[in-house]
Amino acid sequence: MARGENSAPIISLKKVSKVFANGTVALKEMSLDIKRGEFVSLLGPSGCGKSTALRIIAGLSTASSGSVTWPEEARRGKPAEDGGHEISFVFQEPTLMPWATVFGNVWLPLRLKGVSKRAARDDVIAALEMVGLEDFADSYPRELSGGMKMRVSIARALVTKPRLLLMDEPFAALDEITRFKLNNDLLHLWEKFGWTVIFVTHSVFESVYLSNRIVVMAARPGRVVEDMAVDAPYPREEEFRTSPVYNDYCRKASNALHDAMEASAEA
């Protein structure tokens, strides 16, 4: 079956609202179905609720109203153990433990599940190989560049073999060359392993390059204003960045973002 087609959504948000204690309406009636294998970007101006939506999906925050369900799991009759839903989260900052080696940092999620260092070894090395850092297992974070630290953070997210990868502006703090390189590496991994990815970004260019679907959001209150497919084949390599089809999608996404910002300013 082609990715994302003819299957129950992996996660379904129905009219999800989030009102913080100070009265801020971070999300208003957000509905979103994500299917297995999709690479979905949440694109929108600052404050439109992208991170809030991701945190609710991850179970790090709860909705004030509306529902968050996992229809595919329910259909398989196999809810995730301990409500875990096989999710991993990558934040904008690598958030590595400075006193631990690269190996120790990547081992952490398994260690928290009670997996010993010896038992975790193969999985940790496999995750480091995925991000090209297998030779740096004994290095400390201070010895690594910004891009390498982010790779460690990604390896730490991958070591538990998640089905859903949530990424909150993971490359925003990196220089453009490193960002492009990590974009390519992430796409290669996604194509190989078939995860589902929800990727938060401010960048039109990054969202078009990576995703097969872009959900554009507006602020005050945070809401979905456009849901557009990026119907360009993978693998996408550097030539895609200079192709007419890429430019067309960037223009479309840029117009949608512009409209979203106007809608946010008017609100």
Ligand SMILES: Nc1ncnc2c1ncn2[C@@H]1O[C@H](COP(=O)(O)OP(=O)(O)OP(=O)(O)O)[C@@H](O)[C@H]1O
């Ligand atoms: N804990 C909180 N208490 C009160 N308001 C909050 C809290 N967290 C977020 N907000 C507000 O909710 C709105 C949505 O925030 P959120 O961080 O989800 O937006 P975002 O689209 O991810 O923004 P950015 O792109 O700047 O990271 C903003 O107005 C923000 O100030």
